[in-house]
Amino acid sequence: MLLPVNASMLEACVLSVLSREDTYGYKLTQALTEKTGVSESSLYPVLRRLQKNGALTTYDENFSGRNRRYYQLSAEGRSLLHAYRREWREYKRSIDELLWEEGCEKCQPTEMDGGDPA
Amino acid sequence: MTRNDWLAALRARLSALPAEEQESALRYYEELFDEAGSEGEALAHLGDPARHAERILQESGVVAAPAAQAFGEKPKKEPFYRSVWFWLCVIFTLPFTLPLALGLGGAAIGVGCALIGAVVAILAVIASALIGGLVLCAAAFFFLPGSPFAFLAMFGGGLVLSGLGALGSLGIGAIFAAIGKSAKANRAKKAERARQAQTGPEGPKEGSENA
Numbered sequence: 443m444l445l446p447v448n449a450s451m452l453e454a455c456v457l458s459v460l461s462r463e464d465t466y467g468y469k470l471t472q473a474l475t476e477k478t479g480v481s482e483s484s485l486y487p488v489l490r491r492l493q494k495n496g497a498l499t500t501y502d503e504n505f506s507g508r509n510r511r512y513y514q515l516s517a518e519g520r521s522l523l524h525a526y527r528r529e530w531r532e533y534k535r536s537i538d539e540l541l542w543e544e545g546c547e548k549c550q551p552t553e554m555d556g557g558d559p560a
Numbered sequence: 561m562t563r564n565d566w567l568a569a570l571r572a573r574l575s576a577l578p579a580e581e582q583e584s585a586l587r588y589y590e591e592l593f594d595e596a597g598s599e600g601e602a603l604a605h606l607g608d609p610a611r612h613a614e615r616i617l618q619e620s621g622v623v624a625a626p627a628a629q630a631f632g633e634k635p636k637k638e639p640f641y642r643s644v645w646f647w648l649c650v651i652f653t654l655p656f657t658l659p660l661a662l663g664l665g666g667a668a669i670g671v672g673c674a675l676i677g678a679v680v681a682i683l684a685v686i687a688s689a690l691i692g693g694l695v696l697c698a699a700a701f702f703f704l705p706g707s708p709f710a711f712l713a714m715f716g717g718g719l720v721l722s723g724l725g726a727l728g729s730l731g732i733g734a735i736f737a738a739i740g741k742s743a744k745a746n747r748a749k750k751a752e753r754a755r756q757a758q759t760g761p762e763g764p765k766e767g768s769e770n771a
Binding site for chain 2: 466467468469471481482483484486487489490491508509510511
């Protein structure tokens, strides 16, 4: 991957996935490694850190004879997610401005850039 | 490698962490194995347990994250005798080492003095035998007019004594001569070696070719 996802972005992604529904480790790992290209070894440390910060809690649920540990977003996790989303929007806008500067002929997105980002 | 091997390897590498942290991580990875389609698939997906352990240890601050590690330049290793530890050791063992050092020094001085004393005593005995024998011979003449036998006994004793002294001084002289000779030989050998070192090993070879 040309632009690797850093720790904070991965944290934001975990929070966002959990904001939709409570999820267990395996499914979370599958969803995130597929979309972001991070290695499996990156995920547990992020989950543990969020858990320690109180951004998410866990509960165990029985599934065909074994326990599944579900991760659930706390109120703090939700506000952290909103902070991340705001931050991301800002970040994305400034990077877009640099990559496709308005009013600059040479900077207009072409087919080679994958078309118009908007 | 089996699932159990993998988990055991992970646990072994996390041994620096509190038990609670180890359990939490193990539990997470056990669940991944449980949920995966097959053990082999999970193993292939996860890869090396060391990599996972490394990330967990970095997160918990047990090992430095790669970014925080300095590049290149290893810290120079100071010799031990210049380290603070060495001098601390010296200072704190001083109550034991100082008396020991003083005692050994004193013993060495004592032995040296005893040797000198022994040499001086031997010389004194020889000198006194020599001088005493001669004095006895001279003193014997006082008895010559009265009792010739006493004169003979004293004169003979004096001769024996001075003879022993002479023998002793000859022995000492021989010993000193031997010491002097060996010292001279040593000096000569040293000078010879120095000369050879100056001229180099080629010197004698050239000489033999000319001849």
